[in-house]
């Protein structure tokens with residue numbers, strides 16, 4: 001996928017751009033920068049969730065998005081949270097759940113899972129969609145360091161096996177390094193009007 005972003009504004013206030021970003025299968029990029037710089041906005045644009053910008057987004061890649069909030073179906077069991085949104089066969093969903101360490105939890109509801117387990121369920125769902133490029137927005141935030149580290153290693157392994165590309169939004173350069181992602185630092189908002 002390729003983004004040529006001339007600029008993005010909210011209610012006339014410029015928040016992002018100009019910038020260019022191209023990512024393909026097998027490539028990993030980490031978008032770094034302080035809070036409020038526009039990282040999530042950039043990810044939403046790449047995901048096609050925000051089309052209100054000046055510029056062009058090109059590419060026919062299959063995308064999957066993992067947000068900080070796991071955004072699960074609360075009334076569906078873990079395995080259905082993987083199969084229903086993706087159409088992936090149940091056997092494949094169970095295999096993916098095993099790969100993210102959720103064996104034995106397949107029939108639990110999201111509320112019966114810890115935050116770390118819910119995040120891993122969202123990760124399994126993302127890979128069940130067989131993405132060319134995985135888009136992740138702060139997926140390791142507010143997990144204890146051990147849990148976050150294990151989830152990063154799981155993510156790296158799934159990326160290796162699937163060949164998917166990655167765009168990771170994070171404020172933590174160590175996360176980028178652990179996922180072997182090329183860091184891109186958002187520098188600053190252009191021409192923000194002084195109130």
Ligand SMILES: Nc1ncnc2c1ncn2[C@@H]1O[C@H](COP(=O)(O)OP(=O)(O)OP(=O)(O)O)[C@@H](O)[C@H]1O
Pocket residue numbers: 010011015033034035036037038039040041042171
């Ligand atoms: N829907 C919106 N309407 C108006 N302004 C918005 C909207 N979404 C984001 N912004 C503003 O755009 C700027 C960039 O926000 P964004 O969430 O992309 O930053 P971020 O780098 O991801 O921050 P954080 O690391 O805190 O999540 C901020 O000034 C934010 O207030």
